[in-house]
Amino acid sequence: MNTLYTLAACLTLLVTAATAHADDSMRCDSALVSVNDNMNTVLRKCGEPSGRGPVSYLKNADGRQHEEIPVQQWTYGPTFGMYHYLRFEGDRLANITGERG
Numbered sequence: 814m815n816t817l818y819t820l821a822a823c824l825t826l827l828v829t830a831a832t833a834h835a836d837d838s839m840r841c842d843s844a845l846v847s848v849n850d851n852m853n854t855v856l857r858k859c860g861e862p863s864g865r866g867p868v869s870y871l872k873n874a875d876g877r878q879h880e881e882i883p884v885q886q887w888t889y890g891p892t893f894g895m896y897h898y899l900r901f902e903g904d905r906l907a908n909i910t911g912e913r914g
Contacts, residue, residue, distance in 0.1 A: 836908070836909045836910055836911070837909065838909065839859075839889070839897050839899070839909050839911075841858050841859035841860070841889075844858035844859070845858075846858050846859060846899075846906065846909075847906070848906050848907065848908065848909065849905055849906060850905070850906045851904045851905055851906070852901060852904050852906075855887070855899065855906060859889060862887035862888055862889050862899070863888050863889060863890060864887070864888035865885060865886070865887050865888070866885060866886035866887070866888070867885075868883050868884065868885050869883075869884045870882065870883055870884065871883075871884050871902055882902050882903045883901075883902075883903060884900065884901065884902050885900070885901045886898055886899065886900050886901075887899040887901065890914065891914045894913055894914060895911055895912070895913055895914070896911060896912055896913075896914045897909060897910070897911045898910045898911065898912075
């Protein structure tokens with residue numbers, strides 16, 4: 814019985830780890846886009862998004878200079894009932910989230 818408990822705990826950890834990394838990438842047909850890809854790569858692989866959120870700015874202060882970085886959110890979907898939200902900071906994909914619609 815102890816072995817069965819250990820096996821169940823290991824499977825739970827594997828599923829949890831897989832879920833935690835699911836938002837690091839997104840499949841577009843046969844292509845894959847990942848965090849840190851640039852906007853042109855995402856457009857080439859996924860096409861035009863179904864929606865683009867307004868541009869806002871993120872302030873970056875490193876002690877020497879102040880810089881404003883544009884932030885955009887792109888929406889893809891619904892694909893099989895799933896919406897994907899891609900957040901770009903500057904030209905780079907910073908975050909991918911998804912939800913059932």
